[in-house]
Amino acid sequence: MFARLICAVLLAVATLGGCATASLLDNMALAPDVLTIAPEVLGGRTVEQRLSMRWSGGERSMETVVEIADGKLNLVALAFGMRLVSLEYDGITVDETRQTPMAPPGKRMVNDLLLVAAPLEDLRRALPEKWTVTERQASEAGAAFLRREISENGKTQVVIDYFSGSPWQGRVMVEHRALGYQLILDSHEL
Numbered sequence: 001m002f003a004r005l006i007c008a009v010l011l012a013v014a015t016l017g018g019c020a021t022a023s024l025l026d027n028m029a030l031a032p033d034v035l036t037i038a039p040e041v042l043g044g045r046t047v048e049q050r051l052s053m054r055w056s057g058g059e060r061s062m063e064t065v066v067e068i069a070d071g072k073l074n075l076v077a078l079a080f081g082m083r084l085v086s087l088e089y090d091g092i093t094v095d096e097t098r099q100t101p102m103a104p105p106g107k108r109m110v111n112d113l114l115l116v117a118a119p120l121e122d123l124r125r126a127l128p129e130k131w132t133v134t135e136r137q138a139s140e141a142g143a144a145f146l147r148r149e150i151s152e153n154g155k156t157q158v159v160i161d162y163f164s165g166s167p168w169q170g171r172v173m174v175e176h177r178a179l180g181y182q183l184i185l186d187s188h189e190l
Contacts, residue, residue, distance in 0.1 A: 034094050035118075036092055038091040041122045042117050047067075048063070050185070050186040051185055054181065064077045064078070082099070084099055085103040085106060115160065116160055117167040117168070120135055131152050132154075135147065146165055147159065157176070169188065
C-alpha cells in the first residue's frame with residue numbers, strides 16, 4: 001500500500017513537472033511520419049533499456065522493453081513501475097496506447113529507435129529525400145566508438161555514438177540537434 005502511494009505521488013510530481021516538458025513534447029510531435037523499415041531487418045530479439053532524455057529544460061528517464069518478433073516491433077515504456085506507453089510498429093504504422101502524456105510521442109520513439117538500430121542501407125532507403133546517413137569510426141578523449149550522422153541538405157541533424165559497437169548492447173548516445181534533445185540508451189539484450 002505504501003509503495004503504491006509513493007508511486008502515485010512520484011507520478012503526480014512528474015506530471016506537474018511535465019508542464020516544463022510540454023513544449024519539447026509538442027516539438028517532438030512535429031516529427032515527420034514514421035520511417036518505413038520492416039522490423040525483421042532489426043533481427044528477432046528482446047532488449048531491456050534504460051532511456052534518459054535530456055534537453056535544456058530538464059531530464060526524464062524511463063525503462064523500456066523492446067521485442068522484435070513475428071514482423072512487429074513492440075515497445076513498453078515504464079517509469080516508477082507504472083506503464084507510460086505501449087507501442088506496436090509493423091513497418092508502416094504505429095499503434096500506441098498511452099497511459100500518461102509524459103512519454104514522447106509514439107512515432108518519435110519508433111523513429112529514434114529506427115535511426116539507432118536499423119542497418120545502414122535500410123535506413124538510407126527509408127530516409128526522406130535530401131536526407132543522408134553516414135557511419136565512421138571516431139574517437140574522443142582516447143575512447144573509440146562508431147558514429148552515425150544523419151543530415152538534411154548537408155546539415156547534420158542527428159548524431160549517434162555507439163560505444164559498444166551494437167545498438168542493442170551497452171551505451172548509445174543520440175544527439176537530436178534539430179529538436180534539441182539528447183538520448184542516452186543503456187541496453188541489455190536478453
